[in-house]
Amino acid sequence: MLAPLGTLYGLSVRARQARAHPFRPNALVLCVGNLTAGGSGKTPIAMTLARILMARRHKVVFLTRGYRGRLHGPGLRATMASLPDGAFSAPSFLP
Numbered sequence: 001m002l003a004p005l006g007t008l009y010g011l012s013v014r015a016r017q018a019r020a021h022p023f024r025p026n027a028l029v030l031c032v033g034n035l036t037a038g039g040s041g042k043t044p045i046a047m048t049l050a051r052i053l054m055a056r057r058h059k060v061v062f063l064t065r066g067y068r069g070r071l072h073g074p075g076l077r078a079t080m081a082s083l084p085d086g087a088f089s090a091p092s093f094l095p
Helices: 003-019 042-055
Strands: none
């Protein structure tokens, strides 16, 4: 009964993938997270990885949309001083 819908969904995913143009950065990228909402331990894992990498003299940078972020696509670079209070709850204590 749901098989035709599954087939249509699969075709739509393949069409979207065919149009995608992935970004290939010139740096090692580690992604911590998935479709899971808050409470799954992403921030503590990211902080632990950052500490390990910094101890090995790697430069660590965090990219985030922030809590309930709504920006899509390439964003802008901001400093903590240029943002309103509480704009980044968890990232404010990330290394």
